[in-house]
Amino acid sequence: MTAPWLLLTGFEPFAGDALNPSWELARQLDGERLGTWTLRSSCLPCSFDAAASTLRRALADAPSAVVCLGLAGARAALSVERVAVNLVDARIPDNDGAQPTDQAVVTGAPAAYFSRLPVKAMVHAAQQVGVPAELSLSAGSFVCNQVFYSLLHALRRRPRVPAGFVHVPWASGMGADPGAASAIPLDDQLRGLRAMLACVVAGGPDRRDIGGTIS
Incomplete structure (x- = not known):
C-alpha cells in the first residue's frame, strides 16, 4: 500500500x-512528516491560464489529500x-496580464462546491496553538477561487479525498507593506498551518462550533 501524502x-x-507567503509556507513544509503522512509542495503560477492546468498535473500523482494556499493580504x-x-x-490582471470578467471557471x-476539509476543526486547532484563524465564506473571484473550484471539480469523482483552500495573510517583513497590522510572522503561520494539517490527516x-456570519 502506498504511504499517504498531502x-x-x-x-x-x-x-x-x-x-x-503562501509559497514560502508551502516550500518550508515540503517533505515534512505528519505521522505516516508526507507533505509534498508545489508552486502554482498566478495565472488564469496556467494555474488550473499546473494543479491538474500535480493531482495526476493521486495525493491522499490536498490543501491549497493563497495570499489574502488584507x-x-x-x-x-x-x-x-x-x-x-x-x-x-493576473501575472500574464489577463483580466477575465464574469466567466465560469468550468462551463456547465x-x-x-463546499470544501471537503474539516474547516471548523482546522480553525480551532490553529487557535489552540495561539495563531489567529477564522472561517471564510468567500475566496474571492480571482485566481485563488479559480484554483479552489478547479481542485474540487477535478476531484468530484474522488469524494473521499479531503481537499480545500486556506488564505494566509502577509508575513511580517514580507510584501509591499511589511509593517501592515494584518501581518503575522511566518513562524507563527507555520505553527498554525501544521496544526491545521494535522487535523486533515487525522x-x-x-467540529460543530458556531461559525456562521450575519452578513
Whole structure:
C-alpha cells in the first residue's frame, strides 16, 4: 500500500512582489512528516491560464489529500475557505496580464462546491496553538477561487479525498507593506498551518462550533 501524502500548494509572487507567503509556507513544509503522512509542495503560477492546468498535473500523482494556499493580504488571520464558486471576475490582471470578467471557471459545472476539509476543526486547532484563524465564506473571484473550484471539480469523482483552500495573510517583513497590522510572522503561520494539517490527516469529523456570519 502506498504511504499517504498531502499535496500542499502555494502561489508564485504576484504583481512584482519579491515573495508570496503562501509559497514560502508551502516550500518550508515540503517533505515534512505528519505521522505516516508526507507533505509534498508545489508552486502554482498566478495565472488564469496556467494555474488550473499546473494543479491538474500535480493531482495526476493521486495525493491522499490536498490543501491549497493563497495570499489574502488584507486579512489578519489564517482563513479556511468554505465555498468555491464557479465564477471568475478579475478586479486586477493576473501575472500574464489577463483580466477575465464574469466567466465560469468550468462551463456547465455546478454553481459552487463546499470544501471537503474539516474547516471548523482546522480553525480551532490553529487557535489552540495561539495563531489567529477564522472561517471564510468567500475566496474571492480571482485566481485563488479559480484554483479552489478547479481542485474540487477535478476531484468530484474522488469524494473521499479531503481537499480545500486556506488564505494566509502577509508575513511580517514580507510584501509591499511589511509593517501592515494584518501581518503575522511566518513562524507563527507555520505553527498554525501544521496544526491545521494535522487535523486533515487525522481524518476525524469536523467540529460543530458556531461559525456562521450575519452578513
